[in-house]
Amino acid sequence: MPLLDHFHPPLSERRHWESFHASWANEIMAALNEGGLPEGYFAETQVHFGSRIEVDVATLQERQAVPPSQANGGVAVEPWAATQVLFMPAVFPDEIEVQIIHNSGGPTLVGAIELVSPRNKDRPEARRAFAAKCLAYLQSGVGLLIVDIVTERHQNLHDELINLCQQDAGYRFSSPPPSLYTVAYRPLRTEAEGDQIELRPAPLQLGGALPTMPLALRGGPIISVELERTYTMARQRSLL
Numbered sequence: 001m002p003l004l005d006h007f008h009p010p011l012s013e014r015r016h017w018e019s020f021h022a023s024w025a026n027e028i029m030a031a032l033n034e035g036g037l038p039e040g041y042f043a044e045t046q047v048h049f050g051s052r053i054e055v056d057v058a059t060l061q062e063r064q065a066v067p068p069s070q071a072n073g074g075v076a077v078e079p080w081a082a083t084q085v086l087f088m089p090a091v092f093p094d095e096i097e098v099q100i101i102h103n104s105g106g107p108t109l110v111g112a113i114e115l116v117s118p119r120n121k122d123r124p125e126a127r128r129a130f131a132a133k134c135l136a137y138l139q140s141g142v143g144l145l146i147v148d149i150v151t152e153r154h155q156n157l158h159d160e161l162i163n164l165c166q167q168d169a170g171y172r173f174s175s176p177p178p179s180l181y182t183v184a185y186r187p188l189r190t191e192a193e194g195d196q197i198e199l200r201p202a203p204l205q206l207g208g209a210l211p212t213m214p215l216a217l218r219g220g221p222i223i224s225v226e227l228e229r230t231y232t233m234a235r236q237r238s239l240l
Contacts, residue, residue, distance in 0.1 A: 001232045002207040003180070004240065007118065007152040015240065021096045021115050022047045023238055027230040028098045028113060036223060040103050041110070048095040049117070091129040094119045100143075100217060110218040111143040113225060121153035131161040134185075138197055143216035144185040145225055149204065154179040158201060171199060178203035182227065186216035 006017040025045045032043040100111035120130040134157075137144050148157060156177035165171075173181065186198035202211050210227035217223060 001228075001235050003149060003204060003210060003231070004235070005151045005206055007150060011240070015238065017118075018049055020234060020238055020240070021117065024231060024234040025096055025098050025113075025115055027233045027237075028225065028227075031226060031230050031233075032098070032100065032223070036225075037100065038221060038223075041217065041220070042101055042103070044099050044101060046095050046097050046099055049119075089125075091123070091125045093126060093129045093133060100215070100223075102217070102220065108218075109140075109142055110220060111145075111215050111223075112137055113145045113147065113215065116146065116148035116150050116157060118150050118153050121148075121150055121155045121157060127155055127157060127160045128164065130157055131164045134161055135164055138185055138187050141187045141218040143187070143218060143222075145182065145213055145215045146185075147182045147227065149180055151179065151206070156181065158183045173201060173203070180204040180206070182211065182213055184213045184215060186214070186222070187218075 004011055006012065006015070006020055022045070025047060029043040029045045037043065094117040096115040096117055098113040099109055100113075101107045102110045114130075114134065116130075120126055134144055134146065146158065156173060156179065158181060159172045159177050162171045181201060181203045183202070184198075184200040186200075188196045188198055190196070198216075200214065202213070204210065210231050213225045213227060214222045215225050
C-alpha cells in the first residue's frame, strides 16, 4: 500500500497517529516473532509517549519526606550528604520501538527499530536526545533501524546523528535532506579499518512503497525488516 500522510488532514482528522505507530510497531514485532528471527531471538515493542520518568520522581520525593528513623523496619539510615538539590532541564524522548532480544546467557538487547514521533523532531534538544539514544545503541554494538514518516516536522534525525558523531557532510543525506526516510546502521569492528558504522540510507515518499531494510543483530546475523508488508497489515487492521 502507498505511504500515507498520518499527520495532516484528511487522515489526521479521522485517526490518531499514535495509535497507528503503536499498531505498526506491533506488526513489525509479530512479523519478526513469526519467522523473521533465528532461533533464540525474540522481539518486543516499547511504546512510551512523553515522559515516563515522572512517576519515579514522585515516588522518590515521597520517600524523601519520610524521616529515616520512621522508615519501615525502624532502621535509621544516614541522610544523603548533598547540601543542595538541583533540578536540571532534560528531554526524555518518545519511544516507539521494536527491540530484538537474544536469549543466550540471559536476555540481551541486540537490535532496535525506531519509529520517529513528532516530538522527537520538534526542538533542538529533543533531536539531540533522540540522536544520543541512537548513538548509545550503536556504541554498544546494537544494530539500529530508524524509520521516519513524520510529515509535520521536516528536520532529519539521521543528519542530527551524524552531527553528534562530528562526522563530515558526506555521511548526511544530500541537500536538501528528505524529511521522510529510513536508515539502517550496522556497527562494525575490523582489524584493517577499526571501528566503523555501516550506513544504508533510503529516502521515502508519500504515495510510494516502503522498502525492506536490513537490521544487523549484535553478535548475530543480519535480518530483513519488511516495512511495506507490516505497514500494509497495520493499515488494514486500522481500517485505513
